[in-house]
Amino acid sequence: MNLGAVTAIYKAEMARFFRTLLQSFISPVISTSLYFVVFGSAIGSRMDRVEGVEYAAFIIPGLIMLSVMTQATSNASFAIYFPKFIGTIYEYLSAPISFLEVTLGFVGAAATKALFIGLVILATSFLFVDFTILHPVSMLAFLILTCISFSLLGFIIGIWARNFEQLQLIPLLVITPLVFLGGSFYSISMLPPAWQVVTRFNPVVYLISGFRWSFFGQADVSIGVSLAAIGLFTAICLGIIWLIFRTGWRIRS
Amino acid sequence: MPPIVSVRDLTKSYAGGFTALDHVSLEIEQGEIIALLGPNGAGKTTLISTICGITMPSGGTVEVGGHDVVRDWRKARDLIGLVPQEIALEPFSTVWNNVRFTRGLFDRKRDDAHLERLLRDLSLWEKRDAKVMELSGGMKRRVLIAKALSHEPKILFLDEPTAGVDVELRKDMWRVVERLREEGVTIILTTHYIEEAEAIADRIGVISKGRIMLVERTEDLMARLGRKELRIELAEPVAELPQSLRREGLLRAEDGTALIYTYDTHAERTGITALLADIQAAGLQLTDLSTSNSSLEEIFVGLVKEDAA
Numbered sequence: 412m413n414l415g416a417v418t419a420i421y422k423a424e425m426a427r428f429f430r431t432l433l434q435s436f437i438s439p440v441i442s443t444s445l446y447f448v449v450f451g452s453a454i455g456s457r458m459d460r461v462e463g464v465e466y467a468a469f470i471i472p473g474l475i476m477l478s479v480m481t482q483a484t485s486n487a488s489f490a491i492y493f494p495k496f497i498g499t500i501y502e503y504l505s506a507p508i509s510f511l512e513v514t515l516g517f518v519g520a521a522a523t524k525a526l527f528i529g530l531v532i533l534a535t536s537f538l539f540v541d542f543t544i545l546h547p548v549s550m551l552a553f554l555i556l557t558c559i560s561f562s563l564l565g566f567i568i569g570i571w572a573r574n575f576e577q578l579q580l581i582p583l584l585v586i587t588p589l590v591f592l593g594g595s596f597y598s599i600s601m602l603p604p605a606w607q608v609v610t611r612f613n614p615v616v617y618l619i620s621g622f623r624w625s626f627f628g629q630a631d632v633s634i635g636v637s638l639a640a641i642g643l644f645t646a647i648c649l650g651i652i653w654l655i656f657r658t659g660w661r662i663r664s
Numbered sequence: 665m666p667p668i669v670s671v672r673d674l675t676k677s678y679a680g681g682f683t684a685l686d687h688v689s690l691e692i693e694q695g696e697i698i699a700l701l702g703p704n705g706a707g708k709t710t711l712i713s714t715i716c717g718i719t720m721p722s723g724g725t726v727e728v729g730g731h732d733v734v735r736d737w738r739k740a741r742d743l744i745g746l747v748p749q750e751i752a753l754e755p756f757s758t759v760w761n762n763v764r765f766t767r768g769l770f771d772r773k774r775d776d777a778h779l780e781r782l783l784r785d786l787s788l789w790e791k792r793d794a795k796v797m798e799l800s801g802g803m804k805r806r807v808l809i810a811k812a813l814s815h816e817p818k819i820l821f822l823d824e825p826t827a828g829v830d831v832e833l834r835k836d837m838w839r840v841v842e843r844l845r846e847e848g849v850t851i852i853l854t855t856h857y858i859e860e861a862e863a864i865a866d867r868i869g870v871i872s873k874g875r876i877m878l879v880e881r882t883e884d885l886m887a888r889l890g891r892k893e894l895r896i897e898l899a900e901p902v903a904e905l906p907q908s909l910r911r912e913g914l915l916r917a918e919d920g921t922a923l924i925y926t927y928d929t930h931a932e933r934t935g936i937t938a939l940l941a942d943i944q945a946a947g948l949q950l951t952d953l954s955t956s957n958s959s960l961e962e963i964f965v966g967l968v969k970e971d972a973a
Binding site: 422494499664 | 678713716717718719720737738739741742744746748750751752753754755756757761764765766767768769770771772811
């Protein structure tokens with residue numbers, strides 16, 4: 412195991428994050444604050460409690476997940492696409508490092524950044540809403556697992572992408588809709604019965620549901636199913652990455 | 665001693681049907697400097713990329729330090745430093761961090777003293793805290809070399825290292841190469857500057873259309889294929905060659921102020937003595953004489969043409 416390489420990649424990626432710390436920090440804080448003003452105070456004041464939770468508090472897990480998923484995906488996809496774009500990918504290919512080590516370095520850094528942003532949003536939420544987290548350990552576990560799995564997905568997108576347009580395509584066309592329709596801002600029990608069935612095919616539902624359970628003890632689906640879903644999603648991403656490196660697809664000619 | 669790089673029957677063809685390498689075999693001895701010459705698209709970079717693990721071979725085998733580059737890739741790549749042809753560097757990071765990063769990729773312990781010496785040798789020390797994007801093209805190329813040497817490789821690949829590079833950098837680079845040679849590092853370079861290959865390489869390989877045309881010791885190649893030129897400077901220009909001097913290989917040059925005689929060093933008779941006697945008899949006065957080898961470039965162009973014919 413070439414741990415030196417994993418550390419080198421991780422550190423270099425984190426250095427990129429710290430170079431733009433202000434942006435990384437301020438943009439999620441501002442956007443979350445806007446959500447709280449619009450959905451929490453303006454609209455939320457006219458809404459009933461959802462599953463016994465005040466609406467402004469109800470949306471917190473969804474808001475965190477929304478940012479964490481999009482940030483993890485875009486961070487990881489950009490991180491591996493950039494060396495392909497500027498040509499420094501030759502270094503990773505000619506150094507004594509395995510696919511596992513490259514993935515650990517890049518995905519580890521992308522997940523760390525996403526986790527950081529998730530925690531910043533959580534801290535911001537306390538400024539707007541009064542709430543307690545029922546199961547903090549499970550909350551953290553869900554958050555970390557989501558950071559890792561979506562960074563893995565982003566990593567795959569970054570390898571697949573041939574240009575910057577493609578890099579934006581999947582986050583825009585697939586991830587954002589799935590996250591919005593995954594129960595970030597509502598309980599799926601609020602949907603018409605037919606849509607409740609459709610929405611069960613959306614993997615994000617299980618993540619948000621499980622995450623929300625660790626906050627309020629309420630869930631759309633059982634916590635076991637949520638855990639299984641995120642485990643399966645992570646395994647599929649890992650499998651695809653293993654295949655990519657084994658065949659050298661879009662990396663090694 | 666077994667060869668440090670052993671290429672056997674290496675073939676690389678692409679999905680479109682293009683064959684970049686066509687049954688290439690090559691053995692490189694430890695500690696030697698070998699120059700690969702060939703026109704653009706001959707397969708030089710593909711050969712280097714395949715040895716370094718960037719490109720997967722379609723057929724044949726490559727061993728580096730006795731390790732197969734496909735099966736035992738980690739040990740093989742561990743020995744290699746690569747300076748690519750195109751400048752590719754992380755632009756937002758500093759020179760120092762760029763070089764340290766590569767050392768990290770090769771899992772070497774932190775050694776700031778080694779990196780400092782490297783940067784000083786390549787005149788980069790003053791720029792160590794500058795971001796790569798702020799550097800000139802020549803400076804960036806120095807950074808690429810520093811990165812390739814950061815992990816103290818046993819084998820160094822230089823893919824056209826002097827293309828578009830100023831005289832200062834070339835001097836620095838050949839000084840570093842000279843030191844590496846003393847340390848026993850094997851160096852494989854491709855170049856278009858043929859005089860450089862001639863001056864620095866122990867052996868020269870010529871590649872054309874994905875095939876190795878020849879690999880020979882530089883001086884053998886020069887001797888075997890080399891013809892020499894005798895240049896005779898005249899005190900007074902001649903309007904045309906006197907009848908008594910006319911012979912094969914002799915030409916009037918530069919409006920008649922000089923004569924150039926081309927001869928084969930391996931021929932039984934070079935004809936020089938007779939020529940000089942005839943010049944004296946014709947009453948011409950000489951101001952200077954000089955000889956030169958026909959350049960490797962001519963040899964090379966000749967070889968590639970032969971192949972095309």
